[in-house]
Amino acid sequence: MNEEMRTFGYLCPACGKPVMGARSVFALEASDAEIACSCGKSVLRTDFDGEKYKIYVPCGICGETHVASCTVERVTRGATALGCAKTKQFCCFIGPEGTVEKNLRELEILAEKEKRQEGAPAPETFLDNVIMYEVLSELKEIAARKDGITCACGSCQYGMEIRRSAVDLVCRTCGAKLRIPAATDRDLDDLCCHLKLVIPGEKT
Ligand SMILES: [Zn+2]
Ligand SMILES: [Zn+2]
Ligand SMILES: [Zn+2]
Numbered sequence: 347m348n349e350e351m352r353t354f355g356y357l358c359p360a361c362g363k364p365v366m367g368a369r370s371v372f373a374l375e376a377s378d379a380e381i382a383c384s385c386g387k388s389v390l391r392t393d394f395d396g397e398k399y400k401i402y403v404p405c406g407i408c409g410e411t412h413v414a415s416c417t418v419e420r421v422t423r424g425a426t427a428l429g430c431a432k433t434k435q436f437c438c439f440i441g442p443e444g445t446v447e448k449n450l451r452e453l454e455i456l457a458e459k460e461k462r463q464e465g466a467p468a469p470e471t472f473l474d475n476v477i478m479y480e481v482l483s484e485l486k487e488i489a490a491r492k493d494g495i496t497c498a499c500g501s502c503q504y505g506m507e508i509r510r511s512a513v514d515l516v517c518r519t520c521g522a523k524l525r526i527p528a529a530t531d532r533d534l535d536d537l538c539c540h541l542k543l544v545i546p547g548e549k550t
Pocket of ligand 3: 499
């Protein structure tokens with residue numbers, strides 16, 4: 347009997363939490379394993395046909411379920427990672443507990459960062475919702491003025507990146523940034539004194 351333990355880890359696509367579970371090599375060969383997230387909305391399955399393992403991985407990066415076919419060696423020895431078919435990033439780790447845990451933590455941080463970059467964050471992610479709302483509407487007013495928001499490089503094309511406690515105005519021509527803090531009443535007062543905003547780009 348092979349009692350060596352193998353740990354499986356993935357990120358739950360439903361709740362975003364890292365999920366880990368260990369099975370002995372013996373148990374993996376004897377029956378299909380299921381490792382479920384505590385939220386109950388995702389489960390990783392292994393399916394052994396006597397030759398190869400099929401592993402169904404709920405993908406915390408793209409949200410789909412990926413199926414990987416792995417040799418016995420790959421599943422039961424060393425450490426390995428399975429990739430997301432869409433993003434080519436690793437979305438599942440198999441191996442000793444410590445290795446899986448470490449990789450999974452990195453994946454969690456990465457996935458969080460990617461979520462944050464997908465446009466505006468959800469309202470509850472702001473440090474102060476009211477201030478952020480006021481700052482955004484003030485920015486809208488400034489932007490509506492003629493040449494309200496321009497860059498020192500001469501461009502008037504800009505993008506807006508909304509963060510937790512600030513808004514970045516980014517010049518689309520030269521990439522220069524102007525950070526507008528949006529955390530306190532003072533930030534709002536400061537902004538309201540400006541009739542126009544100039545992103546500090548390089549003059550050409
Ligand atoms: Zn979950
Ligand atoms: Zn994926
Ligand atoms: Zn510029």
